[in-house]
Every structure is written in structure tokens, then in C-alpha cells.
Amino acid sequence: MTAHEAEGRADLAAMAEALYALVPGEFTRARNDRTTQLRADGEKDLADAVKALPKPSAGAWLVNMMVRQMSEEIGQVLELGAALRQAQEQLDAAQLRALNNQRRRLTAAVVRQAVKVAAGLGQKVSPAVADQAEATLHAAMTDDGAAAALRTGLLVAPMEAAGLGGVDLAGVVAVPGAMDHVPRTVEAEAAAEESPARRLTVVPDRTRLLEEATEALEAAQFLADGAARALRKAEDHVSRLEARGLQLRAEIEELQRQIDERESTLQSVEDDLGEADEQREAAVETHDEAQAAVDAARQKVAKLNRRR
Template sequence: MADNELDSLYSEPPDAFTARRTELAAAAKGRGDTEAARRISGARKPTTAAWLVNRLALQRKDTKEQLADLGERLRAAHASMDGDAIRDLSAEQHRLINKLTRAAFEEAGMKSPSAAVRDDLTGTLQAAIADPEVRDRLGRLSKPERWSGFGTFGDAAPVAKSTRERTKAPKATAPDRPPRPKQGEPLHDRKAEAAQRQLQKLTAAVAAAERAKAQADDELSEREAECTAAQRRRDDALASLRKAERELKSAEQRYDKARQNSRAAAESLKEAKAQLRRG
């Protein structure tokens, strides 16, 4: 039961996650399933990119199978150092990731995703191809994943590099200076390379800023959902208080009426006894 509820929870958009988690945990607790309530309450809200991958894996059951199949074939090609196979499979990996990325955005109705979300989405799919542990957690991710490039795929030729890693500039000879130009290198080539490095640096900065904004927006959505839930609990508590006050007032009125009846009955009894003695 808890697995089905967690599937439902992780299919929810991030801005609806917290309220849905509270609702599902309360329902599990209400039916006496404390283990399910504990698991649901402990579920962490996913980032936008993690939600997109989770949703894709939950709604397209063959997603994990496609990633696993390609991952195993890449692993075998690296193990045998088959350069031709590695090149062919790398191209296949590129096509598969592009296909799944488009599907994730289209099915979520996301027409203009940010560069940061796209980068995190493709990076997570690459990691899922390379790492079975990441692949097993698709559908329950709370944050994007990255393939480090180390492990059984080989240290020298990692396949599942992220977009950010692919766009890194070459190491400079000094932290703040570009590489020394080669002897006889045309000036316009050096300028073009410097401009390219600057463009890559600015692109990375924009992606980082978009990622920070996405995280801040996710945090804002979660806090807003918490405020909404707290306001709903307050309103429910106020309604319960008003109902209790009305019930108290009604009970006090019935008590006063009963006390009056008791006194009247006591007077009637006293009068009846007096008449009995006189008679």
C-alpha cells in the first residue's frame, strides 16, 4: 500500500508535494498503518528535475529497462576496450537521453524549461545509465544525480559526463590567466578561443544562477504549502472551538432547566409531605 501511495506522491508536482504528503500520511495513520505513515512522512520533496525523472520512470515503465540495457552494453564495451562499440553506443546514449528528455518535458507540459533543469535532467539520466544504484532509485529521487566518471566504466573514458562537465574550459596555466599562446598560432584563433572560454564561463554562471533560483522557488513553494496547511489546521481548530462553545452553551442551558425542574419537584414533594401529615 505504501509503495502505491509513494508512487502517487512522487508523481505530484513539487508545489503540491508537501500538502499531498501530509494528506497521505494522515490517511495511513488513520487506518492504523504506522509503517506506511512513517515512510510517507519521511519522503523528501524532489527538485523540479528530480520530479521530471521520477514522473517519467513511474509513468513509462520501460524507462528503467531502456537505461539498464544501454548501461550493460556500454559496460561490456568498456570492459573489452572496444572503441568502435563505445563510439556507437555513445551515439545511441545521446539519442536515448534526448528522446527521454523530450518525453519528460512534453508529458509534464513544460514548454520552456530552464537550462539548469534541462542540465540536471540529462545528467540524472546519464547517471542512471552508468550506475545501477541510481537507476533503482528512479521514481523516488529527491535531487538530481551525477555520474562521476569513475568505476567499472573506466577511469580514462567516462561515458556519462554531464553537460556542465563537457562545457568546462581547458585548465589554464595560472588561475586568472589564459593559456600561453603557441608559437605561430594566428591571433584571430587565440581571440576566438578566449571568446569561447568566456562564453562557456558565462553559460555556466547562468546555469548556476538558474539552478539556485529553481531551488529557491522550490523552497518558497514548500513554505507556502506549509503555511496553507497550517492555516487550514487553524481554521479547523477555530471551527471546532466555536462548535464546542455552542455545545457548552446548550449544555449549560439544559443544566439550568434541569436544576429548575429539580427545585420545583423538591417543592412539590415538600408540599405533598406536608399535606400527608395534616391529613
């Protein structure tokens, strides 16, 4: 490797360190901003390399965060891993059993602590992601290469021990040639007199900002136009319903007037019916009396005819 290549790899590792120290939601924008700035500075090759850096998975981010913010605990994990590997080489079964029990307790405790630290950074960790982090710690304890990968703090994917086959490290580290890279830890930054910012500082790209603002304006205008159309449609609907309501109310009032009129007519008819019933009863009584008189006269006439 030439001196120039080594310098470029070191620069890439340094930029990757800053990027992989960010919380997941900030990674893509920061990477793109750094790429834009590098291109503007004429660093095309480095810009392409930074642009190619993949966003870490949630499990990888959690472990990278642990390397930076829980360096003491990670040190304990790796020390225990070294002891485990030595016991395995010496075929010390009793020691292996004891160390494996200790490993399970330690990795579980470290991950639980990491979940709390992540919550303090505004990142919620699911049980599945916590399991991935614990598996990654286990892998680093069983394999030298995995331990070196973990120390970089540049993981893009979780690791997993694969029995006698070791750990597959393909595509696990963001900068494969930086396996000896060790990121600055929180403790180191706190001890430094002038601690460099742990977040990327990027010179604003005014053209990009203007384009984004214009796109945001167009999107907002599109939404506003759609909302205006929806408002007009709703107002038309309301107007039609109000007109229909007025029409129905008028029809109800007319029907109510007709009902009142017919109720009045019905009352008059019922009154006339009462009088007509009385007149009919009187007529029946008169008719019955007249009929009785006719019957009596008829009988008298018949009686007189018989005496002749």
C-alpha cells in the same frame, strides 16, 4: 528482515509511489493528508515514515515522471546503458565510441520529449532542470545501482556519474529499501481493466479543514481591517485636500476680485492722467505766452527809461 518489516516497507513503497506520481505542487499537501489519515488509523510508524518522505527536486520529479509516462523510452535508455557497460567491460573502444554517441543523442531526445510531456501536465521545465534529468539518465546508463534507483520512480534528487567512482546513491531514493520496486506505468494503467487512481484519495479531515478555514477567515478579516483603515486614511486625506482646494479657490477668487478692482482703478487713473497731460500742455502754452508778454513789457520799460 521480518515479515512485518517487509510488509511495512512494501506499504511505504506503495504510498511513496502514489505521492511521487503527483506534480510537485501537490506533493506536500498530499503527504501531510496521508500522514494525518494514517495517524487517525493508528498506523503511527507508517505515518512517521510517510511524513519523512522528502519532496523530490524538480529534476528528480521529471525523471520519475518519465519512468511512469515514458516507460518505452526509459527502457531504451537502460538497454543502451547495459550495452555500454558490457562494451566497457570488454574494453571495446570502437564500440564504446559508437554507443557513447548514440547515448548522447538518445538522452537528449528523451529529455526533450519529457519536457513536452511535463508541459502537458502544467509543469514548465527550465534548461537547468532538463540538464539534471539528462545527467540522471547518463548516470543510470553507467551504473547498475543507479539504473535500479531510476526504475523505482522514487527519486528525490538527480544522480550524476562520477567517473570511476560510480554514482553516489546516498539519499537519492525516497525508500532506500525499495530498490526493486517498479511503479505502475501509464501503459500498465491503461491496460488494466480497473485502473486504480493515480492520485491519492484521502478522507477529508474535518477538523483540519475547519482550522484552515478559520485561519483563512482570520487572515481575510485582518486584511479587511487593514484595508478599512487605509480607506479611512485615504478619505481623510481627500477631505483635507478638498478643504485646502476650496480655501485656495476662495483666495484666488479674492485675488481676482482685487485684480479686477485695481485694473478698474488703473484705467481711471490712466484716463485722469491723459486729461492731466492735456491740462499741463495747455498750462505750459499759457505760461509761455505770459512769459513772452512779461519779457516784451520789460524790454519796453527798459527802452523808455533810456530815452529820458
